[in-house]
Amino acid sequence: MDYQFKDIEQKWQQFWADNQTFKVENNSTKPKYYVMDMFPYPSGAGLHVGHPLGYIASDIFARYKRLRGFNVLHPMGYDSFGLPAEQYAIQTGQHPSVTTEDNIATYRRQLDQIGFSFDWSREVRTSSPDYYKWTQWIFMQLFNSWYNKAAGKAESIEKLVEHFATSGSKGIDAVSDEDTLTFTADEWKALPYKTQQEELLKYRLTYLRESTVNWCAALGTVLANDEVKDGFSERGGYPVEQKKMMQWSMRITAYAERLLQGLDTIDWPEPLKEMQRNWIGKSTGASVRFGIDKTTLQSPITADYIEVFTTRVDTIFGVTFLVIAPEHELVEALTTPEQKADIEAYITQTKKKSELDRMADTKTVSGAFTGSYVLNPLNGEKIPVWIADYVLAGYGTGAVMAVPSGDQRDYLFAKHFNLPIVPIIDIQNIETEADPTKEGKYINSDFINGLAYKEATAAVVAKLEEVGAGKAKVNFRMRDAIFGRQRYWGEPVPVYFKDGLPYLISETELPLLLPEIDKYLPTETGEPPLGRATDWKHPEGEYELSTMPGWAGSSWYWYRYMDAHNDQEFASKEAIEYWKDVDLYIGGSEHATGHLLYSRFWNKFLKDIGFVVEEEPFKKLINQGMIQGRSNFVYRLIDAEGRGTNTFISHGLLADHKTSPIHVDVNIVKNDVLDLDKFKAWRPEFADAEFVLENGKYVCGHEVEKMSKRYYNVVNPDDIANQYGADTLRMYEMFLGPLEQSKPWNTNGIEGVFKFLRKFWRLFHDEQWNFRVTDEAPTKAELKSLHKIIRKVEEDIERFSFNTSVSSFMIAVNELTDLKCNKRAILQDLVIILAPYAPHITEELWTLLGNAAGTLSYAAYPTFNPEYLVEDEFAYPISVNGKTKMNLSISLSLDQKDIEALVLANADVQKYLDGKTPKKLIVVKGRIVNIVV
Numbered sequence: 001m002d003y004q005f006k007d008i009e010q011k012w013q014q015f016w017a018d019n020q021t022f023k024v025e026n027n028s029t030k031p032k033y034y035v036m037d038m039f040p041y042p043s044g045a046g047l048h049v050g051h052p053l054g055y056i057a058s059d060i061f062a063r064y065k066r067l068r069g070f071n072v073l074h075p076m077g078y079d080s081f082g083l084p085a086e087q088y089a090i091q092t093g094q095h096p097s098v099t100t101e102d103n104i105a106t107y108r109r110q111l112d113q114i115g116f117s118f119d120w121s122r123e124v125r126t127s128s129p130d131y132y133k134w135t136q137w138i139f140m141q142l143f144n145s146w147y148n149k150a151a152g153k154a155e156s157i158e159k160l161v162e163h164f165a166t167s168g169s170k171g172i173d174a175v176s177d178e179d180t181l182t183f184t185a186d187e188w189k190a191l192p193y194k195t196q197q198e199e200l201l202k203y204r205l206t207y208l209r210e211s212t213v214n215w216c217a218a219l220g221t222v223l224a225n226d227e228v229k230d231g232f233s234e235r236g237g238y239p240v241e242q243k244k245m246m247q248w249s250m251r252i253t254a255y256a257e258r259l260l261q262g263l264d265t266i267d268w269p270e271p272l273k274e275m276q277r278n279w280i281g282k283s284t285g286a287s288v289r290f291g292i293d294k295t296t297l298q299s300p301i302t303a304d305y306i307e308v309f310t311t312r313v314d315t316i317f318g319v320t321f322l323v324i325a326p327e328h329e330l331v332e333a334l335t336t337p338e339q340k341a342d343i344e345a346y347i348t349q350t351k352k353k354s355e356l357d358r359m360a361d362t363k364t365v366s367g368a369f370t371g372s373y374v375l376n377p378l379n380g381e382k383i384p385v386w387i388a389d390y391v392l393a394g395y396g397t398g399a400v401m402a403v404p405s406g407d408q409r410d411y412l413f414a415k416h417f418n419l420p421i422v423p424i425i426d427i428q429n430i431e432t433e434a435d436p437t438k439e440g441k442y443i444n445s446d447f448i449n450g451l452a453y454k455e456a457t458a459a460v461v462a463k464l465e466e467v468g469a470g471k472a473k474v475n476f477r478m479r480d481a482i483f484g485r486q487r488y489w490g491e492p493v494p495v496y497f498k499d500g501l502p503y504l505i506s507e508t509e510l511p512l513l514l515p516e517i518d519k520y521l522p523t524e525t526g527e528p529p530l531g532r533a534t535d536w537k538h539p540e541g542e543y544e545l546s547t548m549p550g551w552a553g554s555s556w557y558w559y560r561y562m563d564a565h566n567d568q569e570f571a572s573k574e575a576i577e578y579w580k581d582v583d584l585y586i587g588g589s590e591h592a593t594g595h596l597l598y599s600r601f602w603n604k605f606l607k608d609i610g611f612v613v614e615e616e617p618f619k620k621l622i623n624q625g626m627i628q629g630r631s632n633f634v635y636r637l638i639d640a641e642g643r644g645t646n647t648f649i650s651h652g653l654l655a656d657h658k659t660s661p662i663h664v665d666v667n668i669v670k671n672d673v674l675d676l677d678k679f680k681a682w683r684p685e686f687a688d689a690e691f692v693l694e695n696g697k698y699v700c701g702h703e704v705e706k707m708s709k710r711y712y713n714v715v716n717p718d719d720i721a722n723q724y725g726a727d728t729l730r731m732y733e734m735f736l737g738p739l740e741q742s743k744p745w746n747t748n749g750i751e752g753v754f755k756f757l758r759k760f761w762r763l764f765h766d767e768q769w770n771f772r773v774t775d776e777a778p779t780k781a782e783l784k785s786l787h788k789i790i791r792k793v794e795e796d797i798e799r800f801s802f803n804t805s806v807s808s809f810m811i812a813v814n815e816l817t818d819l820k821c822n823k824r825a826i827l828q829d830l831v832i833i834l835a836p837y838a839p840h841i842t843e844e845l846w847t848l849l850g851n852a853a854g855t856l857s858y859a860a861y862p863t864f865n866p867e868y869l870v871e872d873e874f875a876y877p878i879s880v881n882g883k884t885k886m887n888l889s890i891s892l893s894l895d896q897k898d899i900e901a902l903v904l905a906n907a908d909v910q911k912y913l914d915g916k917t918p919k920k921l922i923v924v925k926g927r928i929v930n931i932v933v
């Protein structure tokens with residue numbers, strides 16, 4: 001029979017499902033291998049051909065590893081909480097769980113159609129209660145933990161309480177809020193319960209804190225930075241302001257150093273690691289305290305100093321003013337009555353700017369003087385204190401010592417406000433770049449004059465320590481992560497409030513289910529949607545109304561796959577000890593700092609508290625590139641009056657006409673040729689369209705753009721699978737180019753891949769399409785062809801170069817076709833090595849070859865034998881008097897004498913010699929034969 005891909009693919013997909021072919025056990029004598037994809041958010045649009053790119057690559061790898069004798073875990077699930085379903089619910093009233101369910105069904109159908117070898121018995125959905133029960137449980141563990149710097153890990157909060165009760169706050173080295181109290185054991189015990197709890201909240205790894213958020217009153221919600229454009233919401237264009245709100249936060253900063261160090265131990269793309277390093281943003285510098293000059297202050301102030309963080313403590317003698325963030329807690333106290341109006345006006349102005357805008361703007365200079373002064377701790381100089389929005393409240397201490405002769409922003413600020421500039425390095429033109437490494441010497445700098453940079457820095461730090469005004473400090477740019485949103489479709493936070501304090505619900509109450517509500521909008525009083533739930537109340541108090549952010553459920557899901565149905569633990573100890581970590585993780589680079597950082601954080605935490613065994617969750621990671629759309633255009637003729645007509649000009653004829661391009665649905669274009677009837681039927685306005693054709697065809701223009709509905713360039717994998725089959729789709733997606741590279745989808749070459757598979761099928765069949773394979777012994781040439789491809793594919797897959805294998809398969813099949821090879825000894829091995837790429841056709845052929853076992857998924861992978869590739873003959877170029885006349889194949893095992901004899905005996909050579917006796921015969925073994933006559 002001819003290659004009937006439809007029947008074959010359906011048959012095998014059914015077989016795999018019925019037999020649970022890819023179901024895997026949590027124990028085996030085989031070595032384990034864990035291949036995971038970034039699970040999708042099931043959106044309403046379904047999959048386009050770009051989505052499965054990474055899944056196909058990981059599936060090839062998983063299938064390959066199975067054939068190589070590994071026990072392979074290759075699961076799939078859905079990151080199914082999220083905004084689009086909620087947005088749809090707001091518009092239509094349909095419960096997000098219904099939308100989600102429908103979308104998942106579509107995804108599942110589409111995924112099944114591509115022939116993935118997922119173990120579906122382990123499917124997870126982050127929005128399902130038996131999953132989010134454990135997300136809530138992890139939240140509870142975080143709430144019950146603090147980070148002990150001395151121990152270098154998280155520990156139970158009970159241990160901290162014990163320490164407070166026996167030794168007070170002394171000897172605690174924790175990652176905590178800044179404003180922790182100092183107390184003795186007795187003082188601790190004497191503290192009211194509420195104060196104790198408030199104090200503990202400053203240490204917990206998930207905690208409540210006032211954070212500045214983008215608040216959009218009209219939408220009744222907090223927006224992410226990228227949802228705000230120039231002070232307005234991206235959706236709807238409503239005003240957004242910076243507002244302080246109590247929010248749950250995750251103390252990820254506790255793990256900053258470990259998150260940084262861990263990067264050196266994992267096999268991830270270097271640019272991705274670099275993004276994480278920048279995000280973590282480690283800075284080595286010093287903190288310096290500038291005493292507040294209280295002599296000029298008119299009202300009393302409790303604070304004694306302003307603390308700054310600087311990476312250039314060596315420039316301390318060039319400080320001519322201090323700048324604190326407009327949100328700095330001392331602004332009000334430092335503002336003198338004369339300056340009050342200025343400062344208030346300035347604060348109002350900065351409220352409109354998001355932090356991102358503030359960081360991005362390096363040109364505009366703005367600020368206001370508080371009217372107060374501080375004193376330089378090393379020379380006692382009086383320094384004015386300003387506020388300006390270039391100083392960020394959340395970084396360092398929210399205050400900088402400004403050195404106009406050292407820092408560009410400080411320089412512009414000083415120039416603008418006419419503040420003094422003190423040069424501190426004796427090189428020309430360095431007013432804005434005090435860089436002692438440029439062979440400069442310190443000037444105006446007291447005891448460091450004449451020193452080199454390193455020594456100067458050390459000397460300043462030593463001096464500051466001596467006078468108690470500063471110390472060396474490492475600072476991280478990374479902030480604690482906000483862990484809440486005022487939305488419905490997310491995990492409820494397992495907390496209730498009583499007397500102003502948060503309490504965890506008890507573990508037996510998990511999961512805390514999402515309540516039903518009448519509308520998916522904030523309440524009239526501005527509470528989150530959960531505030532609408534009527535019968536939703538904890539016996540002891542009020543539930544937290546915000547839900548967890550999108551990244552909660554995805555920060556631990558790889559563990560759930562290990563033991564997806566466990567209702568006693570998030571995964572059993574045995575399962576975790578067996579699978580350990582993900583060996584290969586494939587997904588998009590857009591998750592570089594979000595998901596991949598949070599996952600590493602939760603993983604480290606779970607390890608600290610003894611639940612998991614590996615410090616890093618994803619050993620190797622590959623970012624697949626994006627598949628872009630290849631848009632097609634038709635060109636509407638514009639008439640003399642500048643109006644659009646209903647006539648369309650073929651692309652090759654544009655030069656003579658005035659036209660305007662219109663995106664046309666790529667599904668009615670084939671190889672850039674428009675299907676005219678389909679175009680007319682596409683939209684009513686084109687029903688009477690007329691065309692100016694070239695060579696009888698309408699040729700469309702094309703351009704590479706993002707794959708998107710709005711450009712009509714979305715290609716649905718279902719269509720490709722229907723037309724050519726899943727095996728062709730799989731191979732074609734790989735064939736498009738290196739996995740990591742972004743590339744446009746272009747169906748122009750897909751026929752070639754389809755033809756290849758048909759040619760492969762043909763090898764096993766005679767002219768009448770009867771299956772015909774012989775048991776004859778293979779020839780050398782056939783073995784060579786086979787072993788070449790065995791080696792090539794193995795090398796390619798091991799280095800994740802899937803595209804190069806596809807072309808090698810094509811070459812091998814061509815060679816074997818030319819050799820008319822239909823021998824089992826060759827073809828059966830070829831079937832196995834092609835199986836990861838084209839699993840359906842190979843299963844069918846495997847059965848036709850008489851393997852009764854059912855599936856080849858666990859067959860033994862052929863071993864490469866280098867002997868078959870040893871070249872035993874060489875085609876010698878034979879030259880006569882320096883001119884190559886012909887080639888002659890001679891066995892490489894022959895020696896000099898035999899070769900000479902063979903050459904001279906050859907009839908063609910004799911012809912060139914024309915009866916003459918050679919004067920000389922030079923043989924270079926394996927290279928050339930030269931005859932001089």
Ligand code: ANZ
Nearest residue numbers: 283310311312315390391392395396398400403406407
């Ligand atoms: C004095 C100085 C002199 C500085 C000089 C730089 C150059 P990174 O590497 O990013 O950590 N800074 C500190 N806190 C800040 C805040 N909240 N907002 C804006 N800027 C802040 O940079 C640290 C440097 O950035 C610090 O060192 C401080 O300026 C500034 F020639 O102090 B520097």
